[in-house]
Amino acid sequence: EIVLTQSPGTLSLSPGERATLSCRASQSITNRYLAWYQQKPGQAPRLLIYGASSRATGVPDRFSGSGSGTDFTLTISRLEPEDFAVYYCQQYDSSPQTFGQGTKVEIK
């Protein structure tokens, strides 16, 4: 199975700053079948990005995804107070689909 490693584990930033989250795969993800989710405490994950770079319905354009092969990035251009949360990547290129361990974006 494809193992996804997210870094850093925790990102401490201030509102208005830029956040860059990394997701590295143990083998190449063809067709860029990589998604990003946001999860807040006590809530279900929310799909942000699919196909590595396509924003899901209703997702603000400050969220963007990029990458290919084994290296993918989620960028939040200017952090809003509601963006402080845990972010997960997911590969759905091959079965079993797998998730990264998460990156927590916390207020500095």
Place this chain on the structure above:
Amino acid sequence: QLQLQESGPGLVKPSETLSLTCTVSGGSTDRGTYYWGWIRQPPGKGLEWIGSIFYKGDTYYNPSLKSRLTISVDTSKTHFSLNLTSVTAADTAVYYCAKLSTSKISPTSCYDHWGQGTLVTVSS
């Protein structure tokens, strides 16, 4: 707006069977053509795919759970269910049901609609 809601016991004894149901409401009438899935999250930990099912009943399971797992869908396409046998404390988690995105028509896709999740604790 499509909505999903998990239901079932919050406490299961070790070695017994964990049974959950996901009720689907709202959304378009073609929801019967979707893939549906179960994902779980142990307290304080990450997400794990459990399995997926197509509206016709075709199932796809995580190999790590396959020997204990059954996922089914009712013919009305308003409910789908999960049964996990011989549970242990390691099965304690929040269990989510979700709809797979049609951006990739496959049992392996991303999830664009989620239930709120239900905590299942395995303890005697």
